[in-house]
Amino acid sequence: MELTRLSDLAIGQYGIIEEIEAEESFRWRLQALGFRIGREVRLIRQALFGGPLQVQVGSINVMLRRQDAASIQLRATG
Amino acid sequence: MRRIALLGMPNTGKSTFFNRLTGANARIGNWPGITVDLLSARILLGAEMVEIVDLPGLYDLHGFTEDEQVVRRFLLSNPVDLLCIILNATQIDQQLPLVLQLQRLGLKTLVVMNMADEAERLGIRFDTATLAAGLDCPVCLISAKYGRGFPEARKVLQQILSLNSPATTPAPRIDFAADEALVAAAEKLIARSVAIPRMLDFSLSERIDRFALHPVLGIPLFFFVLFLLFQGVYTLGGPLQDGVAWLLEQFRELILVHLHGVLPDWLYGLLVEGVYDGLGTVASFVPVIVLFFLGMALIEDSGYLPRIAFLMDALMARVGLDGRSFVMLLMGFGCNVPALMGTRVMRSRGLRLLSMLIIPFSLCSARLQVFVFLTTALFSPIQAPLVLFVLYTMSFLTALVTALLFKNRLSNSEPLLIELPPYRLPTFNQVLLRGWHEVHHFLSRATRFIVAGVVMIWLLTHLPTDVPAGSTETLAGMFGGWLEPVLRPIGIDQHMAVVLLFGFVAKEIVLGAMAVVYGLQGDALAQSMAQHMDWVQAFSFMLFTLVYTPCLSTVATLRSESKSTAFTGISIVWSLVLAWLLSFVFYQSARLLMG
Numbered sequence: 001m002e003l004t005r006l007s008d009l010a011i012g013q014y015g016i017i018e019e020i021e022a023e024e025s026f027r028w029r030l031q032a033l034g035f036r037i038g039r040e041v042r043l044i045r046q047a048l049f050g051g052p053l054q055v056q057v058g059s060i061n062v063m064l065r066r067q068d069a070a071s072i073q074l075r076a077t078g
Numbered sequence: 079m080r081r082i083a084l085l086g087m088p089n090t091g092k093s094t095f096f097n098r099l100t101g102a103n104a105r106i107g108n109w110p111g112i113t114v115d116l117l118s119a120r121i122l123l124g125a126e127m128v129e130i131v132d133l134p135g136l137y138d139l140h141g142f143t144e145d146e147q148v149v150r151r152f153l154l155s156n157p158v159d160l161l162c163i164i165l166n167a168t169q170i171d172q173q174l175p176l177v178l179q180l181q182r183l184g185l186k187t188l189v190v191m192n193m194a195d196e197a198e199r200l201g202i203r204f205d206t207a208t209l210a211a212g213l214d215c216p217v218c219l220i221s222a223k224y225g226r227g228f229p230e231a232r233k234v235l236q237q238i239l240s241l242n243s244p245a246t247t248p249a250p251r252i253d254f255a256a257d258e259a260l261v262a263a264a265e266k267l268i269a270r271s272v273a274i275p276r277m278l279d280f281s282l283s284e285r286i287d288r289f290a291l292h293p294v295l296g297i298p299l300f301f302f303v304l305f306l307l308f309q310g311v312y313t314l315g316g317p318l319q320d321g322v323a324w325l326l327e328q329f330r331e332l333i334l335v336h337l338h339g340v341l342p343d344w345l346y347g348l349l350v351e352g353v354y355d356g357l358g359t360v361a362s363f364v365p366v367i368v369l370f371f372l373g374m375a376l377i378e379d380s381g382y383l384p385r386i387a388f389l390m391d392a393l394m395a396r397v398g399l400d401g402r403s404f405v406m407l408l409m410g411f412g413c414n415v416p417a418l419m420g421t422r423v424m425r426s427r428g429l430r431l432l433s434m435l436i437i438p439f440s441l442c443s444a445r446l447q448v449f450v451f452l453t454t455a456l457f458s459p460i461q462a463p464l465v466l467f468v469l470y471t472m473s474f475l476t477a478l479v480t481a482l483l484f485k486n487r488l489s490n491s492e493p494l495l496i497e498l499p500p501y502r503l504p505t506f507n508q509v510l511l512r513g514w515h516e517v518h519h520f521l522s523r524a525t526r527f528i529v530a531g532v533v534m535i536w537l538l539t540h541l542p543t544d545v546p547a548g549s550t551e552t553l554a555g556m557f558g559g560w561l562e563p564v565l566r567p568i569g570i571d572q573h574m575a576v577v578l579l580f581g582f583v584a585k586e587i588v589l590g591a592m593a594v595v596y597g598l599q600g601d602a603l604a605q606s607m608a609q610h611m612d613w614v615q616a617f618s619f620m621l622f623t624l625v626y627t628p629c630l631s632t633v634a635t636l637r638s639e640s641k642s643t644a645f646t647g648i649s650i651v652w653s654l655v656l657a658w659l660l661s662f663v664f665y666q667s668a669r670l671l672m673g
């Protein structure tokens with residue numbers, strides 16, 4: 001099955017995290033906020049002018065930048 | 079003495095719990111990273127004095143930001159009897175691995191699951207007995223904000239301490255390899271003891287976000303909220319301020335004047351025309367400041383700050399910063415010092431320094447007092463709020479331009495990841511406490527700097543004794559004379575030059591100093607100011623006041639946070655140069671245009 005990046009998800013779309021390729025300290029931070037392999041995430045919205053994304057993971061809403069979101073690989077689930 | 083440390087992820091309610099437990103007034107806000115330094119208080123728990131320590135939040139034990147270092151250093155150098163781990167019950171699935179990680183430090187622990195009220199609303203249910211058995215430590219479910227479950231938690235704290243066992247300092251080594259195993263263990267435990275509904279209902283926050291984070295309307299809405307805040311402060315604060323000024327005036331007319339003749343002339347001058355008038359002018363602004371902070375507290379606790387970071391991040395990225403830097407600028411509207419300390423959550427030194435370079439341009443409440451006073455004195459009631467708005471805009475612009483100019487020297491590539499917590503309303507008590515906190519802060523500044531400042535100004539304008547007070551032959555006149563070549567091109571006269579000199583120490587002194595220099599107070603002072611300067615001069619003066627060094631506390635904080643004298647020096651020199659240039663351009667072109 002094809003993998004997509006979190007930054008390529010359409011607004012409102014869900015995906016299951018398959019892989020995280022961030023540098024170490026950012027990976028820890030992602031993990032602490034619930035970005036773990038096998039978890040479901042959803043792209044809620046994106047700010048204007050290439051601004052950050054709002055992503056829901058479990059019961060948490062977070063914002064992260066598009067280029068940082070690109071390090072998270074997902075299996076899109078609709 | 080026994081010691082309990084409060085630890086947990088950011089924004090879980092550690093400081094709220096701390097306040098409830100100790101009666102202290104630690105700052106609370108719906109923004110991860112409000113507490114960036116440790117704070118301790120002593121209470122009597124049972125028969126023992128116990129020190130409770132509120133710490134910055136931490137996401138895991140891997141982090142090395144300045145605020146996380148505070149926690150690390152504390153844990154490694156202070157024996158702790160009990161680690162009280164606070165977590166947000168609604169996010170227990172995210173936060174339990176941290177609990178397990180912290181337990182491996184080998185300290186005695188108590189787990190406090192906070193925000194029971196929100197968990198209940200979301201329909202999350204806990205089997206605390208199973209959790210406690212799985213974690214091998216007591217577990218309490220409480221709401222620190224509303225007090226539910228708090229008495230029980232307090233009792234448990236007391237019980238644990240009464241089982242005598244010596245305090246320990248954790249071993250400095252932490253085993254990172256075991257992390258994956260911890261996550262798995264946490265998931266297993268949660269499956270057994272927590273029932274989380276498949277769909278969580280955050281519909282209220284989502285609905286608000288549809289407006290607050292609207293792609294087009296979001297930013298205008300933010301400016302509208304700011305505008306409402308300032309309009310509110312103006313309309314409600316104005317009459318209150320007049321009231322206080324009137325009271326102080328009455329006290330002077332009815333009581334203090336009778337000291338004239340009783341006290342030696344010089345002492346009367348120093349105490350009444352110096353200290354009383356100076357301090358009184360500043361004190362009349364207390365209601366405005368308190369109102370302003372009540373508004374800020376409302377914004378800070380609502381959860382709007384992380385949304386503002388979201389809205390502004392794209393713009394801030396262009397000038398080498400991120401959304402958090404903008405939020406710190408906003409926090410600087412209250413006071414620059416906590417805003418500077420708030421940058422501790424940033425990992426990259428470049429990003430931190432660049433943020434610290436722009437925060438002093440944030441129009442703090444002390445400068446607000448000066449501007450409210452001058453705009454009311456020199457502009458019509460309709461113009462005054464507009465002028466204030468222009469000054470706030472200038473505050474943002476100078477910050478952005480500074481960042482743009484320095485961004486290549488202080489560059490960074492720090493990833494940004496911030497939680498957007500649900501919207502919350504502060505309780506009435508929380509808001510009141512915050513207002514009181516600011517009055518207290520003001521009073522302590524007043525006694526430290528402002529009295530000393532106005533006494534100094536009074537002496538400078540009255541010494542030597544054989545020349546007319548306030549004349550060019552006094553010490554103040556001489557200083558003013560030296561500064562004149564620099565300040566004349568920007569329309570600032572000798573009197574105001576001395577005032578600016580003291581403004582270095584604190585901007586509250588500027589107001590007090592004007593009262594002393596002109597020997598007047600309240601309305602009379604305002605009228606006299608209007609005679610001494612026209613609006614162009616006043617605006618030039620305000621621009622300069624806005625941009626140059628905010629106060630000595632800010633300078634000291636810049637130095638201690640950056641640990642670099644060179645950086646502090648650059649910050650001071652740059653703000654002076656920029657202040658002068660802006661005032662010069664404004665003053666000269668206004669004069670040219672108006673002939």
Ligand SMILES: Nc1nc2c(ncn2[C@@H]2O[C@H](COP(=O)(O)OP(=O)(O)OP(=O)(O)O)[C@@H](O)[C@H]2O)c(=O)[nH]1
Nearest residue numbers: 088089090091092093094107111112113135222223
């Ligand atoms: N609903 C609810 N909100 C709470 C509760 N306890 C704290 N809060 C809110 O949660 C937010 C964070 O509270 P703080 O006490 O500042 O959290 P903290 O853990 O000290 O945060 P940092 O200092 O940033 O690490 C504030 O908006 C509080 O009003 C609670 O029991 N219920």
Ligand SMILES: [Mg+2]
Nearest residue numbers: 092093112113
């Ligand atoms: Mg705190």
